[in-house]
Amino acid sequence: MEAIFWGCFVGGALYAIISALLGDLIGHALGGILDFLSLDGHPWMNPTTLVGGITAFGGAGLLLMHYTAIGAIIVLLLAIISGVLIGGGGYFLYVKPMSESENSIALSEKDLTGKIAEVLTAIPAIGYGEVLVKVGAGNTNQIAASFDKEAIPGGTRVVIVEVKDSTLYVSKLDPY
Template sequence: MEIFGYEIQTIYLIGLVISGVCTLLLILFGDFLDGLFPDSFLSPTLLFSFLTFLSAAGYIFEKLVSFSSLIIFVISLVLALILVTLLNIFVLIPISSAEESIVYKEEDLKGRIGRVITSIPVDGYGEVVIEGVSGTIAKSATSFNNEPIQYDEKVLVIDVKEGVIQVLPYQSMNSY
């Protein structure tokens, strides 16, 4: 079968090459395209994946199977829809929902409880570990009241200045 003077296999192959080049451009300039299609059903990733699957399946079926070109196109179309749906449900949606930042602001550390891993001397620096849901943070620390704090003591973060936390020994409510 010919369309516009080209064999259908050639059209499928050209479609495959073009969708491959567009996928490469999507990798390089994906952030720009995400700005053009924010949270759209027709995301560039799904669109180029669909065209790639359709072109590849059509080309392979034209080479291997002796069905009518219209039947091969319909089979390729259904197969591409199924594969893109599976890609979206099982890969893209879980990846997008798993994107959580573990970045924290130093101001967020105020009021958190940590443990001293390097003793804090008078007028000196030590190190404190703060554990949380997003991971463990180790920060340089000084004593807020300029008093020594021993190793393995629980501390409360009072302030953060120039990347160094200022802490006080922590006394829980149970100790009263």
């Protein structure tokens, strides 16, 4: 029984070290061959969750065997429970939140309503120009049209009134 616990613990630890150091390299080399491990019907079936649970099973089994006086069957059951709890905890605390996280730095155009911008390319009364909008730590250039149907010269500060069809409709910012 001890050999099984050691095998699971050492195998899991080696997997963690190798995947941390060479994970992307191995993943690209294999070209998605191991994608079957994350089945659509069973998202918990991914390497992080499974190997984490197997490693916890091995570690818990070793600790329980060496530091308690309980029988081998109880040690095995407690090690299995530990592996399931640690693997499940890894899934719910790390894998699932990361899979649902936003992985794009793109901005939402709807969030631009009410922001102040500067006209880069003059906006005619009927037609389009370009504005520079500060977003977070950076800037973005966007196509703009006059909300009030009046010409707005370059360099003018404007406020974004609405966003429709990827066009920002702007009005001159009243300096008062």
